[in-house]
Amino acid sequence: MPFIPHTEEEVKSMLEVIGVESIEDLFDEIPENLRSEGLTKVPEGLTEMEIGRIMRARADQDTYRLCFAGGGAYEHHVPAAVWEITTRGEFYSAYTPYQAEASQGTLQLLYEYQTMMASLTAMDVSNASLYDGASALAEAVLMAVRANRKSKSKRVLMPRTVNPAYRKVAYNIVHNQGIVLEELDYDVTSGTIDINSLPDEPGDFTALVIPQPNYFGSLEEVDALTDWAHQHKALVIAVVNPMSLAMLKPPGEWGNDSDITGADITCGEGQPLGIPLSSGGPYFGFMCCRQVYVRQMPGRIIGRTVDLDGKPGFSLTLQAREQHIRRSKATSNICTNQGLLVTAATIYMAIVGPYGLENTAAQSHNNTQLLMSELDKLNGVQRIFNSANFHEAVFKFDLPLSDVIRSLAAQGIVAGVRLEDDYPELGNCLMVCATETKSEDDIKGFAKTLATTLTRLQAAACPVQPKMA
Amino acid sequence: MPFIPHTEEEVKSMLEVIGVESIEDLFDEIPENLRSEGLTKVPEGLTEMEIGRIMRARADQDTYRLCFAGGGAYEHHVPAAVWEITTRGEFYSAYTPYQAEASQGTLQLLYEYQTMMASLTAMDVSNASLYDGASALAEAVLMAVRANRKSKSKRVLMPRTVNPAYRKVAYNIVHNQGIVLEELDYDVTSGTIDINSLPDEPGDFTALVIPQPNYFGSLEEVDALTDWAHQHKALVIAVVNPMSLAMLKPPGEWGNDSDITGADITCGEGQPLGIPLSSGGPYFGFMCCRQVYVRQMPGRIIGRTVDLDGKPGFSLTLQAREQHIRRSKATSNICTNQGLLVTAATIYMAIVGPYGLENTAAQSHNNTQLLMSELDKLNGVQRIFNSANFHEAVFKFDLPLSDVIRSLAAQGIVAGVRLEDDYPELGNCLMVCATETKSEDDIKGFAKTLATTLTRLQAAACPVQPKMA
Amino acid sequence: MLVFEQSRTGRVNAAQSAKKDNMVNVIPDNLKRKTRPLLPEISEMQAVRHYTRLSQKNFSIDTHFYPLGSCTMKYNPRACNQLSMLPGLLNRHPATPDSSSQGFLACMYDLQEILKDVTGMYEVSLAPMAGAQGEFAGVAMIRAYHDAQNGGKGDPARTEILVPDAAHGTNPATATMCNFKVKEIPTNSDGDVDIDALKAAVGPQTAGIMLTNPSTLGVFERKIKEIAGIVHDAGGLLYYDGANLNAILGKVKPGDMGFDVIHMNLHKTFSTPHGGGGPGAGPVGVSKRLEPYLPVPMVVENGGEYHVVTEKSRPQSIGRLSAFMGNTGILLRAYIYARMLGSEGMQRVAEYATLNANYMLAVLQKSGFEIAYPNRRATHEFIVTLKKQAKDLGVNTMDFAKRLLDYGFHAPTTYFPLLVPECLLIEPTETETKQELDDFMQAMVAIQKEAESEPEIVKSAPHTLPVRRLDDVKAAKELDLTYKGE
Amino acid sequence: MLVFEQSRTGRVNAAQSAKKDNMVNVIPDNLKRKTRPLLPEISEMQAVRHYTRLSQKNFSIDTHFYPLGSCTMKYNPRACNQLSMLPGLLNRHPATPDSSSQGFLACMYDLQEILKDVTGMYEVSLAPMAGAQGEFAGVAMIRAYHDAQNGGKGDPARTEILVPDAAHGTNPATATMCNFKVKEIPTNSDGDVDIDALKAAVGPQTAGIMLTNPSTLGVFERKIKEIAGIVHDAGGLLYYDGANLNAILGKVKPGDMGFDVIHMNLHKTFSTPHGGGGPGAGPVGVSKRLEPYLPVPMVVENGGEYHVVTEKSRPQSIGRLSAFMGNTGILLRAYIYARMLGSEGMQRVAEYATLNANYMLAVLQKSGFEIAYPNRRATHEFIVTLKKQAKDLGVNTMDFAKRLLDYGFHAPTTYFPLLVPECLLIEPTETETKQELDDFMQAMVAIQKEAESEPEIVKSAPHTLPVRRLDDVKAAKELDLTYKGE
């Protein structure tokens, strides 16, 4: 019996103690008519060796060579130590640290994580994780509505330059509560929010969401946007890529208005910090905020305290916000979070340190600039935004994009993220990204493969031979 | 600086304490003319990410699909838990357990290992490992010469059915001491030692080496051989595959002579017990012996004892046999052994248990029988030995074997082990093995691929079309 | 020592970050970061040593018996970790075209099918990232369903969700997130839902009821069919909190009990690791009438090919709940586990989890401990109440819990469910041996003796852990949430 | 508790062994096993829990400072483990044809080249599986060389190997294995070889000398060139024990000192893990005249292709020393480490290992500890002698060592080299921080104070480990080497 340690003899003696004849008797309170006939779609059990064969075959089948896709999930190098430690049984197989004394390892690590995230974002405090970047944004919207006592509108301004999946998730989670997410359009030349188009009298709104870098990889004018929101008594919710913060002004410092500098809530996707791509999950959402709002924050928070002897120790704190205490009045329903990913991210940040993070960000930035200049050289491919960017850029193709993507995939290359589904106006547009994991050869090789592919597709598309130039 | 944690400031203060100006000054006792000019063949340092790219490319390049080779290294399934625990830092990065109180984890594990090996071989005691199976045999020969006080001959009988690499290693290690390894030939029909050809008066010899299964996978008549050696006051050195012992009579029970049953020394290669193929190493040699010979045994031995409070604990014992105490009079020069592999093997045996080991052995046996019957069906391929075997068998090919092997390798199949180099009389002979990791489809697929390959090679060899049958 | 206290300014891990020369930087000055973040500047070895040592301060399934009721702390097979982290799976970008992802998608599809089978539901979506998000999806679907009634005009009167008082906190919290009012339903003295109270509570305002069966009281709700009838007759839907699915896996299907929607905690029943707090996965299954509302993405099979489908082809869906496909790495682990168990193995999970719980109940009862529902069969868990000990000896449940840590056992769940005073909710799971259970119960008896003879030792426990009992009041009052470099 | 004490007859791990029906079994009855071996019958979780908990009882580099002289306990980069265990490398069968092994063979070849460079030797073989086997190979080559002299008639008078009294035990033990007599050479009061004694010892009977430089006394043998001259002039060869290569990596090449043959301990200098006792790897490098004798297999490059060569093409080789290619998995780790270090990094290893040792020497000396060779520069290690403490306070080196464990530090090497009484051989390595060294030295000072004020606490140490001091005499007298099911 897989994973069940009982011997026949033990079962017999246990049944005797209980005073029943058979294990079946233990189910005697379940009405007979509810008992199931057995499972029909679950195959017979396999040994570890047998399932190993299946999984290896499937994994091999999906292996590709190179990936230039980003769009919220980024391929970064993860030091070997990160996951070798993260998957140690004591981290991997522990529960939520409710029994603090038996969980000081996880708790201290989480306290260190909170410190790192607060410092990276330049915010006061951090929670211990939410599910992912998208749901973190939804929670941030809910939190802003609770926190902004000056606004009654439940109206949140949501630029279209925010990751479209995040916007959808935020809508799906908050709309039941009557919260309205109002779109702000972007400037088609820069691919960023047009500061000049912001209304002088926007009416009561609860918060403005500011992405940095935005979904297109472009850099928003975060200072002006922050000041504008604060001037209208709205909160600022920053959605940021934590890796980019090694180079970019942190949300806690946004704004030129010295009275109320900085975002009020910062959230985002933690994946770039040591988490493998893994088809999109598990990742982790992070959330930081100003100290004054900490009691409105969802998710677990770890505090440092002392034990009976005055020795420092760590425990879950402000639990009165959470569902297991406050139930229907909790700040969120979240219970299980993404602890193990935070464990990995913490170890990642400790290993790469401030210089490593900075270099990784800078190399990703640099490589993307190289990739852009290579693609700029190709026929039938145009860059469409002129703003400064971090490590993503958008290109428009003359040929049908799905053919291009399919053809590159067949050559072992994930070419990028297509934007058409979410931005109908960006038909045939591909967003590419080159992190520090791409060498110059990779990038130039990609451009070359793309050029060949385009020529081939072009030839196939117009059977008439193109004239000699 | 990779892996060096010093900051400039720290270096300065350390140099100050020492009282020198620079690190260079610390090398002032080294004669100037010895200082090297620097390294010329060592390339510049790489980051982990960069060396990762290189290693992944090289590893991918060598990946094959299926392996039917054995010959002393066997592909068995290794439960995931084995190496996840073995590579935990506390096992992986610990030193030899000289400080017993700080090494109870490793020491208890080794004591458990000794118990498992003694039970598996039915011998009294086990050491804590030697380098590999081949060098373990060399040590066993040296040990037998020390242990057999009745023989002065330094003459050890070494059947040609012992793994030829083991015989070479044994020779290379022991011949300097004037020990003679005398070959015993095998019967060409059975591929085993011919009992009937053993001389009635063999003269003084120190030990007889008995392989089981032998190198060809065939089963030797261990009882008769053991009795014969003991009748001539020689010791019996068993060389066994520990996996096979789940099915085969253990060396401690060899012989029908009730006075002195059993081998005196048992050694072999531990690789089948949870160790990956890994190009041939690191594996581990094991050695067990009768209690009376324990003080002649080379290598580390762990004993159970008590601490100051009478609590049980474990420590290295009988250290007076070892080089760090006895120096030039030690039982062997071995110091560093194969501890981590023994760690894996112990966890492997604990996880699979007696039933798992038995099933693994039985399935390997069964699959090899299937493979044999499949190959028996092919034209141009003949089985050459008629004895019962464990999980290897030898086939003679009509076509040049190197062409066959090369062609299969190009199709992602490691076909087996060729015997010609070591046994000139076995030209064009291939030894194959199908462990429990091979499915029926794998085996039949291999036979089919082999058939097609032979047909193709045949056609290429004789451009004239073969007549229709 | 905190990792920051080991930091020295200027220490760089060269193997983890080679500085390249002449890097292009087009970031405008006003958008640049000016000061380095205060990440630790330590060597790789320091990091390895620090976090390895920290890990050793944890209790975990790999080191300790962990009979945490409602949490199903069973063995997490290492094969699930190893195989889910194979490079082809671990490195797959979520934007990889379906055509290059057939291996991965096959696993997702197969898992959907397996979960349909074990729950008896019509269709399953793997999207939710934990139990609570599964609950959100479920209740959002209930809302979507009511909104689609009356030819699309909706049924706005249905503003209430019923929740038994024994329910997990996520249930009422979720109802609130979906903008429902929560009405609590009391529990009978035998642990079943109070049917009369239920009857009185239902009405045209009832959107649905959230139940778990077996309940968090460790008993099987025998009148489940009657409850289903009452709620359905009132026009409400039934939500099944699948956190306790381990008790009935392969034995009873929630679909057969009349539930309309269910979430599963794969990190409980399907043995994916808890990871010190997460991640989990909370797939949802639904009856036919809720099928259109399932959250996306989902995986469909079409002529042997697998495809991801989104809102586009499922316009009535409550939509996506994560940026990509949810916690797929966890889904892979659950899939691998399910395949190793197989159909026979699944039923055995329920059988042996139940055997272990009932055995413990019997032994502890014989040893003098008070069982909260002594006349009921335990399911995979059961409740001991220490109210006598608290009253007579001044030793409460928390004291027992902390003292158990000294004996080398993780404490059972304490003070939950809220309606049983001084309770310990004990869930041994099927993967523990009789020996381990016996050892735990011996410790309970020993602590009881200590509580009688030297209560101080219990009240001031633990004594052998890295820290003694922590001051939670101070933690909440004098908030210290980040290291500020004292 | 032993793993066997958790065993229950009949417990099977189904996930690790599915019984197939109708298996063929052609094994004759008289060769079959009749009784099951006494392997533990425990569940997979029990095994995981048992060995995880056992592991926690170890000190290790990943958890503790480990200043074990002569052992070079430095950080073992995790990348070396991860990358050497990539499936394509981990699953390669040793019989795989060269044509399908170019990736693996390239690593082996590159490593040979790197080791040639750092040692300054003419050619390298990676075959030996540890330092001692490297020594065997080296001394066997010396024998082979002498045997080939005089036109192949040999030089049978050369029966002696010289070994300084400070040498590691493997040196004399190896000489014996190669059937040489061992003659010890004394050491000067300043730690160098006694040149006069050496001159007196050499002669036509001298086959060679085994030296390590820096020596195990932690000092650099300054007269190495003179020694080389003396031995060479007498017709002997020089063997370099490379265990201390970390001290001079990239700074000084043994080849330049006049050595004819050298082994390297990759598990020391090249940072492969010690694994609780092994495995290691002990490649050998030789000068041109010994090249023909190198052990096989070796890897050669030919027009961009790599090939394994054996005795066949190297007929004078001392042959193979392992069944296959030695500890290749360890060689891969060393290769990865070497590539991360690079040429610059290698030199730094020596520099910072030396800096750390000299810093500790200076501080400990200032704190009142007696240094064995106070007038010498420390190399990567140095010796403290506690003979005063032993005499005056009755607290000996072993007591200090055991007490250090209580303070959370692994003890330095004790009682080696044998010629320094009550010695602690301290090797901090380059990967430790100043902070760690300072903490260790504070502990030394604290223990010294304890030794003066309450010696009993030191003499009965350790007090905080899983066991107190163990009875080694009982262990050796009442041999208990296997569990017999008491």
Ligand SMILES: Cc1ncc(COP(=O)(O)O)c(C=O)c1O
């Ligand atoms: C009964 C019950 N319901 C719901 C949940 C919530 O699940 P999750 O923690 O995965 O969000 C839990 C988890 O503890 C639970 O025990």
Ligand SMILES: Cc1ncc(COP(=O)(O)O)c(C=O)c1O
């Ligand atoms: C100086 C010295 N020489 C030789 C050796 C032997 O090396 P190994 O243990 O790898 O056989 C050692 C190892 O401890 C050593 O320190």
